[in-house]
Amino acid sequence: MSDTHAQTVSYVRDTMLPQxxxxxxxxxxxxxxxxxxxxxxxxxxxxxxSLFVVYWVVSHIGPWLFNGIWNADSLSECREIRNATLxxxxxxxxxxxxxxxxxxxxxxxxxxxxxxxxxxxxxxxFVGISPVLFDKLPRKMLIGxxxxxxxxxxLLWGGSIWGPVVIGLGFVVGLxxxxxxxxxxxxxxxxxxxxxxxxFWLVLAGxxxxxxxxxxxxxFEFIQSKDFGGFTLSVVIGIxxxxxxxxxxxxLALGRQSDLPIIKYSAVVFIEVIRGVPLIVWLFTASLxxxxxxxxxxxxxxxLRVIIMVTLFSAAYIAEVVRGGLAALPKGQYxxxxxxxxxxxxxxxxxxxxxxxxxxxxxxxxTFIGLFKxxxxxxxxxxxxxxxxAGAIRASTxxxxxxxxxxxxxxxxxxxxxxxxxxxxLYLEKKLQRxxx
Amino acid sequence: xxxxxxxxRASFRLSQLIYDTRYRSITIQVVAFILILAGFAWLINNTVxxxxxxxxxxxxxFLSSAAGYDINQMLIEYNNQMSHGRAALVGILNTLLVAxxxxxxxxxxxxxxxxxxxxxxxxxxxxxxxxxxxxxxxPLLLWIILIFAIxxxxxxxxxxxxxxxxxxxxxxxxxxxxTNRGIWIPRIGFTSxxxxxxSVAPIDGAAPLATGGLDWLLIFGTLALSLITIRFVRRRxxxxxxxxxxxxxxxxxxxxxxxxxxxxxxxxxxVTVVAPYLKGFNFIEGTxxxxxxxxxxxxxxxxxxxxxxxxxxxxxxxxxxGQSEAAFxxxxxxxxxxxxxxxxxxxxxxxPPLISQYLNLTKNSSLAIAVGYMDVRATLGGITINxxxxxxxxxxxxxxxxxxxxxxxxxxLNFYNRxxxxxxx
Numbered sequence: 001m002s003d004t005h006a007q008t009v010s011y012v013r014d015t016m017l018p019q020x021x022x023x024x025x026x027x028x029x030x031x032x033x034x035x036x037x038x039x040x041x042x043x044x045x046x047x048x049x050s051l052f053v054v055y056w057v058v059s060h061i062g063p064w065l066f067n068g069i070w071n072a073d074s075l076s077e078c079r080e081i082r083n084a085t086l087x088x089x090x091x092x093x094x095x096x097x098x099x100x101x102x103x104x105x106x107x108x109x110x111x112x113x114x115x116x117x118x119x120x121x122x123x124x125x126f127v128g129i130s131p132v133l134f135d136k137l138p139r140k141m142l143i144g145x146x147x148x149x150x151x152x153x154x155l156l157w158g159g160s161i162w163g164p165v166v167i168g169l170g171f172v173v174g175l176x177x178x179x180x181x182x183x184x185x186x187x188x189x190x191x192x193x194x195x196x197x198x199x200f201w202l203v204l205a206g207x208x209x210x211x212x213x214x215x216x217x218x219x220f221e222f223i224q225s226k227d228f229g230g231f232t233l234s235v236v237i238g239i240x241x242x243x244x245x246x247x248x249x250x251x252l253a254l255g256r257q258s259d260l261p262i263i264k265y266s267a268v269v270f271i272e273v274i275r276g277v278p279l280i281v282w283l284f285t286a287s288l289x290x291x292x293x294x295x296x297x298x299x300x301x302x303x304l305r306v307i308i309m310v311t312l313f314s315a316a317y318i319a320e321v322v323r324g325g326l327a328a329l330p331k332g333q334y335x336x337x338x339x340x341x342x343x344x345x346x347x348x349x350x351x352x353x354x355x356x357x358x359x360x361x362x363x364x365x366x367t368f369i370g371l372f373k374x375x376x377x378x379x380x381x382x383x384x385x386x387x388x389x390a391g392a393i394r395a396s397t398x399x400x401x402x403x404x405x406x407x408x409x410x411x412x413x414x415x416x417x418x419x420x421x422x423x424x425x426l427y428l429e430k431k432l433q434r435x436x437x
Numbered sequence: 438x439x440x441x442x443x444x445x446r447a448s449f450r451l452s453q454l455i456y457d458t459r460y461r462s463i464t465i466q467v468v469a470f471i472l473i474l475a476g477f478a479w480l481i482n483n484t485v486x487x488x489x490x491x492x493x494x495x496x497x498x499f500l501s502s503a504a505g506y507d508i509n510q511m512l513i514e515y516n517n518q519m520s521h522g523r524a525a526l527v528g529i530l531n532t533l534l535v536a537x538x539x540x541x542x543x544x545x546x547x548x549x550x551x552x553x554x555x556x557x558x559x560x561x562x563x564x565x566x567x568x569x570x571x572x573x574x575x576p577l578l579l580w581i582i583l584i585f586a587i588x589x590x591x592x593x594x595x596x597x598x599x600x601x602x603x604x605x606x607x608x609x610x611x612x613x614x615x616t617n618r619g620i621w622i623p624r625i626g627f628t629s630x631x632x633x634x635x636s637v638a639p640i641d642g643a644a645p646l647a648t649g650g651l652d653w654l655l656i657f658g659t660l661a662l663s664l665i666t667i668r669f670v671r672r673r674x675x676x677x678x679x680x681x682x683x684x685x686x687x688x689x690x691x692x693x694x695x696x697x698x699x700x701x702x703x704x705x706x707x708v709t710v711v712a713p714y715l716k717g718f719n720f721i722e723g724t725x726x727x728x729x730x731x732x733x734x735x736x737x738x739x740x741x742x743x744x745x746x747x748x749x750x751x752x753x754x755x756x757x758x759g760q761s762e763a764a765f766x767x768x769x770x771x772x773x774x775x776x777x778x779x780x781x782x783x784x785x786x787x788x789p790p791l792i793s794q795y796l797n798l799t800k801n802s803s804l805a806i807a808v809g810y811m812d813v814r815a816t817l818g819g820i821t822i823n824x825x826x827x828x829x830x831x832x833x834x835x836x837x838x839x840x841x842x843x844x845x846x847x848x849x850l851n852f853y854n855r856x857x858x859x860x861x862x
Contacts (some may be wrong), residue, residue, distance in 0.1 A: 014806065017479065035557075036558060037558060037560060038555065039558075043556070043557075043561075045560045046556070046558055046561045047558055047560050047561065049558045050558075050561050050564045051560060053564065054564065055561075057810050116702060186621075187455060253847055255495055257751075259462070260462050260466050260469075261466070262466040262469055262470050263465070263466065263469055263472075266469070266473055272844070273840060274846060275838045275843070276839060276840035276842075276843035277800070277836045277840055277843075278800040278801065278803040278814075279800075279838055280803045280804065280806065280814065281803065281814065281818065281832065281835055281836055281839065283791060284818065284832060285832055285836075288822075288828045288832065289828055289829060289832055290485045291830075292483070292484045292488070292829060293480045293483055293484055295483050295486075296483070296486050296487055296490055316753070369573075369574070373471040373574075373575070373576040373577070374577045375577070376576040376579065377578060377804075379578075380806055380807075387576075387582065389580060402477060403590060404586075405587045407579060407582070407583050407586070411575045411578060411583075414574065414576055414579070415571070415574045415575050417569065418573070418574035419574045422570075422573075422574065424565070
């Protein structure tokens with residue numbers, strides 16, 4: 001065989017060729033571009049269209065953004081600086097408004113020597129919420145979570161520290177009553193857990209606070225609600241409503257799934273009425289009508305009314321989300337809890353809610369994001385949230401006529417808050433999915 | 438035997454109300470009922486006392502008294518001598534108008550963005566992600582105010598369109614004028630209108646958005662009839678296909694049925710397009726879309742569109758790839774696969790949250806207050822309350838309107854859910 005080959009084939013390669021590099025169009029950047037940007041004609045058109053949109057936006061906003069002037073005392077000074085350095089036709093943002101009005105945008109009319117208080121309150125909030133958010137942290141930190149609301153109230157509004165302390169003591173009284181009576185009679189224990197604190201607050205709290213104030217008058221300077229503004233206001237309303245609406249929403253969801261018709265239908269009516277009407281109408285109700293529904297002569301804080309309204313509003317939405325979680329659980333879970341002989345609250349607490357809440361976490365976080373964005377609506381009933389403050393800043397002579405810089409700042413701040421909440425919800429979703437596998 | 442196992446028929450004891458599960462649910466409900474009634478009684482009692490202290494009564498008579506204020510955008514005839522009730526109706530129609538327009542554009546935007554976000558094209562999908570995240574994470578109110586500011590601050594004034602060398606020009610062949618006072622678009626008029634109003638006459642000042650209600654009704658009625666006829670044609674070809682295996686060509690019949698009747702009606706009504714033109718200090722003729730409407734409409738569409746994009750994306754992702762592969766294996770073509778296999782399943786996932794987004798959009802249209810759009814909150818819940826001092830009645834009516842609207846929409850949603858539910862074992 002070999003000699004026939006030797007006669008017919010003039011050349012036979014006896015060494016292996018070295019491996020060749022793939023064609024240029026099949027590697028690296030070019031391959032990526034071909035596959036990701038220009039796989040089909042339609043895609044090529046879309047790519048060019050998107051690139052054009054990006055170019056248009058960047059070419060219009062880019063110079064304005066990068067020529068931004070950060071040091072000036074008024075819009076006219078900003079323009080002078082721009083004319084001097086870039087010429088009168090150049091577009092340049094005047095971010096000086098943000099550097100100059102920074103404290104006002106963040107703290108509103110909060111006294112400037114007490115700016116540390118909202119900051120510390122926010123840190124207290126994060127420390128308090130961290131064991132709830134990340135389950136790797138030690139469980140003992142949950143005690144701090146319980147104390148956080150009182151601490152935050154003390155820091156934000158101030159006044160004598162004994163008020164919040166004694167109010168907190170009421171809960172402790174209820175807990176102690178429950179602990180002592182629980183072995184004897186569970187019904188009596190539950191009743192005492194509700195009645196004892198109320199009695200304590202109504203009868204004992206006032207005198208005790210008075211005595212403690214007389215003995216040791218410690219406290220911060222009291223700050224009125226009307227001085228709250230800017231992002232402090234948004235965050236305070238947002239956080240308060242988030243903390244209060246979650247338990248209320250869960251209760252409403254349980255009520256809606258209840259077997260007892262009266263409980264069920266009152267929960268349904270409450271949820272549907274709240275959800276069917278826009279928040280802005282509820283806020284006007286709070287500011288215009290609440291005085292009609294309360295005993296004659298009562299008049300309480302507008303901010304408190306707003307917090308109550310926003311809480312009820314988002315509680316109804318959370319109730320729907322949690323109801324979805326409850327409905328998604330297989331019926332076997334409920335039946336298994338019954339078969340174990342657990343009573344209603346025990347089965348909810350130990351079997352149903354832990355699973356149902358896990359399913360509904362993304363929805364709950366989305367509701368919270370919506371709630372936080374909705375705090376901007378308080379501007380219409382006369383509170384100074386960031387958007388309201390933007391109007392107030394524009395009304396001053398120095399900054400008359402400034403729009404985009406303030407909008408950009410407020411938008412970016414909200415984006416950071418809401419986007420990070422959304423990312424946290426995604427992280428949680430992924431983690432929980434892993435656990436299910 | 439049974440007598441031995443029967444429980445002792447002891448007399449009813451009071452403690453059974455709490456410890457016996459047969460009675461406990463009744464006890465709890467009775468207590469809850471009493472508490473709820475007591476709460477309502479307390480609220481109503483307070484309200485009655487407060488009303489008496491203020492010297493007010495509770496009646497809705499103000500709805501029929503003269504309103505005395507003007508509304509700058511109306512879909513039905515209205516002037517300030519008409520009643521508060523009529524003003525409320527004008528506001529309701531304005532709310533429904535912006536909600537309707539917003540739902541349509543939001544759906545378009547959302548479907549496009551949702552599909553494109555799933556595209557393998559890196560630039561396009563990133564751009565859509567930026568759009569969706571940008572709009573979902575910033576308050577709607579900010580977008581409304583921002584777009585309103587862009588409209589009023591960055592657009593040319595009407596007198597910039599004037600002169601030999603205007604600094605601004607109308608677009609789309611001199612038919613649309615974008616100014617800082619709003620957008621003027623051509624108006625469709627009818628020279629031989631059947632509704633009898635002066636259809637091509639210039640409209641100035643507080644103009645209705647459209648004229649010739651009966652004419653439009655006729656046009657859309659014809660269109661609807663054509664669509665129904667087309668359905669019959671399609672059914673017929675379905676039947677023929679099932680019987681013979683050959684589908685007759687009907688597309689030219691369908692086009693003819695769609696175009697010819699409407700065309701005949703339009704010609705009979707003498708339809709004309711009236712372009713706006715500059716006269717005096719402002720544009721006249723044409724239809725004037727105010728900045729408030731434009732800002733609200735665009736902001737609501739962009740904002741809700743971002744949410745709808747996520748819903749559409751989720752709906753498409755929820756259909757497993759096996760479904761389309763199975764359809765291909767059966768020999769269905771891509772178009773039929775989409776319309777017969779993928780879409781019906783994706784729709785079941787998409788429609789319920791989509792409708793609740795429509796509901797949200799409608800409720801969010803109450804943010805019209807930020808730009809002074811005269812919706813129902815501004816007329817009934819704003820000026821009427823301020824003029825008559827009837828907060829309680831006005832807010833009650835306003836709340837009932839929104840509540841009714843959302844109950845109707847969610848009723849429709851429930852009906853849809855029931856009709857498309859998976860029939861499980």
